Amino acid sequence: MFMIAKYEDRLAFFKYKSGTIHFDMALDLCEYFQQNPYNVKNKIYDPLLISLYTIYAKPFKQKKEIRLEEKNIPEGYLEFHKRLIALRDKFSAHSDIDFEIPLTKSEFISMNEVTTFTTNGVSTFGISIFKPNAVFLDTIKELCTKLKISCEKEALTLWKKYYSGVKVPDGIMNVNISKLDGPLLVDHPSTSLKSAATFYSEIQTKKI
Numbered sequence: 001m002f003m004i005a006k007y008e009d010r011l012a013f014f015k016y017k018s019g020t021i022h023f024d025m026a027l028d029l030c031e032y033f034q035q036n037p038y039n040v041k042n043k044i045y046d047p048l049l050i051s052l053y054t055i056y057a058k059p060f061k062q063k064k065e066i067r068l069e070e071k072n073i074p075e076g077y078l079e080f081h082k083r084l085i086a087l088r089d090k091f092s093a094h095s096d097i098d099f100e101i102p103l104t105k106s107e108f109i110s111m112n113e114v115t116t117f118t119t120n121g122v123s124t125f126g127i128s129i130f131k132p133n134a135v136f137l138d139t140i141k142e143l144c145t146k147l148k149i150s151c152e153k154e155a156l157t158l159w160k161k162y163y164s165g166v167k168v169p170d171g172i173m174n175v176n177i178s179k180l181d182g183p184l185l186v187d188h189p190s191t192s193l194k195s196a197a198t199f200y201s202e203i204q205t206k207k208i
Contacts, residue, residue, distance in 0.1 A: 002183035005162050005176070010184055014175045015066045016155035019059040023148040026056045030141045038131060046129050050092040056144065057088035059151075066177065074146040080139055087130060158184070 005013075029052045038045055059068045073081045113128040132140070162184045172188035 002166065002185065003162050004181055005184040007179060007181075009158050009161070010176050010182075011065050013155055013158045013184060014177050015059070015062070015068060016151040016158070017175060018062070018066070019068055019151035020148055020155060022055055022058050023144040023151065026052060026144045027141060027148070029055065030137050030144070033132070034134075034137055049129060049131065052140075053084060053087040053092040056084050056140070060085065061088075068147075068151075072147070072150065074143065074150070077139075077143045077146070080143060084140070091130060 029048055032048065033045075033052075036042065036045070061067065070078060070081070114125060115128065116123045116125045118124075168185065172190050173185040174188050176182050176184060176186040178186075
């Protein structure tokens with residue numbers, strides 16, 4: 001029998017573990033872009049780039065109880081963080097016609113355009129994509145690394161509080177964010193199904 005965990009601790013553990021995972025995913029994407037310079041023939045480059053801003057921002061876009069806040073941003077990175085959130089809010093997750101980036105103090109370029117390139121009378125259409133340069137990618141990696149380390153530290157403190165010296169059984173479990181009293185981890189709904197394959201088909205049909 002696992003120890004009953006405070007509701008606030010369970011929410012915090014969810015928040016920091018979710019943050020750790022998402023920042024790790026963002027780091028993987030940054031490394032991919034650094035190892036694979038832009039090539040028009042790489043059809044997954046642009047979709048992955050759009051997902052980078054969404055994945056980075058997700059821990060800050062959860063409901064209030066389980067989201068990271070600006071106070072969690074390391075010193076010196078707040079303005080850069082706000083730029084990433086703007087890219088998520090106005091470009092990758094939503095399309096705001098008025099979203100612009102400055103070219104000079106008086107000139108701006110829209111980041112939500114449908115453009116066309118015509119050659120020999122044949123028109124090809126596309127959309128604007130903000131492609132980060134090497135410095136931008138390095139800064140994202142620095143920020144994500146610091147956030148990941150911070151989240152891991154907070155999550156580990158809570159884990160040790162409830163599971164130090166405790167053997168967790170094999171299988172799939174969920175972080176428990178129910179308002180009802182309970183342990184930090186509870187059995188995953190898939191444990192009542194015959195196989196993991198069934199579990200994934202259930203997710204698709206029930207749209208959980």
